[in-house]
Amino acid sequence: MNNKYLKTAAPLAVLAVAFGAVQIMSAAKPAPEKKEEEQRPVSLVYSEAREEAxxxxxxxxxxxxxxxxxxxxxxxxxxxxSISENFAEGAGFGPGEVLIQLDDADYRLALARAEAGVAQAEVLLLQAEAAASIKREQWLALSPNKEPTPLQVNRPQVAEAEANLRSARAELADARQDLARTQIELPFRGRVASRDVGVGQYVTASTTLGRVFATDRVEVRLPLTDAQLQQLDLPMGFVATDKKPGPPVTLSTRIGAQRHRWQGQIVRTQAAVDRQTRLIYAVAEVNDPYGIGASGGAPLAVGLFVTAEAESTRERRAVVLPREALRSADRVYVVDGDNRLDIRTVDTLSSSEDRVVVASGIAGGERVVTSTVANAVDGMPVQPITHLASK
Structure with a gap:
């Protein structure tokens, strides 16, 4: 029994001694050295901020x-x-151009009767004046030293004849005016928005023939916050004058594949805040939008939705950055003197498609990042590889 136990335990003891020797040798082996990986700088494109008026x-x-x-x-x-070809939706017309002709036969007859009435009244006036002259001569022959009464020398009859002539002439003027009004025209250059009648239709003074608008100028109502109003130095209730013109405005929109721009000017602002939006509306005007004011042949057509960039007339000092330098609403990445990233918060005064104007947070000459930065960390090392001129 004991011999059998010894035969089984002996191999196990040998294995245990061997495993212990291996563990001792592994523990005595020196641990491998850990190499610290250096953080590689990220290559960034930057541009210098500049201070200017x-x-x-x-x-x-x-x-x-x-x-x-x-x-x-x-x-x-x-x-x-008859209806002019220019009295059609979208067509243009000139000042004094006859757009619609009404049947004028009755008005020509009325004009002829009025002319006859004037002629008759003129004859009656001449007769009354002649009779009054004869009566006065007769009176002076009989009573040279006594002044006659108006009735004795037919003065009331002459006054009545003069009044009748004035009335006849007024009726003649009305008849001429009514005849002229059978030709419907407008005193301005414009376009037809809609047409509601056709040839052969009988119309009265209350009939709407269509809707038209003048093309000498158009206007755009621009919603502004109180901060934007201050940036433009515009008071509420502002009205532009020759001595104090309003800020210039660039209006733009995309038509097809091309972006068009038109130049205008703010001419007035509302004197009250809109109750629903809490905004103040300014009105910009563009002169001759279908002619000289057109952009590359594209008129500033009524109904277009445009983007407006208005510029203050007052000059001030500020720091200008490329538009690409602004992150979210008020963050800018700056490359400091040690080529490390400095994440700044800035006070933005205004921004456009090309530039950002800031009041504080950045100084002129500092390097601002304009390229995309993934996982930006304040203080991370960077490698400025390109220096772009500010736009």
Missing amino acids: VHLAVRTQGEVRPHTEIDLTPEVSGRIV
Whole structure:
């Protein structure tokens, strides 16, 4: 029994001694040295901030509206006998151009009767004056030293004849005016927004013929916050004058594949805050939007939704950065003198597609990052590889 136990235990003892020797040798072996990995600098594109005199600009949007838009109605009644080709939706017309012709036969007859009435009244006046002259001569022959009464020398009859002539001439003027009003025209250059009548239709003074608008200028209502109003140095209730013009405005929108721009000017601001939006509206105008004011042949058409960039007329000192340097609303990445990233918070005065104007947080000459930075960490080492001129 004991011999059998010894035969089994002997191999186990040998294995245990061997395993212990291996553990002792492993513990005595020196541990490998750990190499510290150095953080590699990230390559960034930067541009120098510059301090300069600027005109602050604000960005907003609005819809183009006509400065003058009216419902076209006739002043006399009649049947439409002809309509100009320019009185069609979208067509343009000039000042004094006849857009609609009404049947004028009745008005020509009325004009002829009025002319006859004037002629008759003139004859009656001549007769009354002649009779009054004869009566006065007769009176002076009989009573040379006594002044006659007005009735004795037919003065009331002459006054009545003069009044009748004035009335006849007024009726003649009305008849001429009514005849002229059968030709419906407008005193301004414009476009037709809608047409509501056709040839052969009988219209009265209350009939709407269509809707037209003037094209001498258009306007855009621009919503502004109180801060934007201050940036433009505009008071509430502002009205532009020759001595104090409003800020210039650049209006832009994309038509097809091309972006067009038009130049305008703020001419007034509302004197009250909108109750629903709590905004103040400024009105910008563009002259001759379908002619000289057009952009590359594209008119500033009524109904377009445009982006507006208004610029203050007052000059001030500020720091200008490329638009790409601004992160979110108020963050800028700066490369310091040790080529490390410094994340700054800035006070932004205004921003546009090309630049950002800041009041504090950045000094002129500092390097601001304009390239994309993934996982930016304050103090991380960077490698400025390109120096771009500020836009």
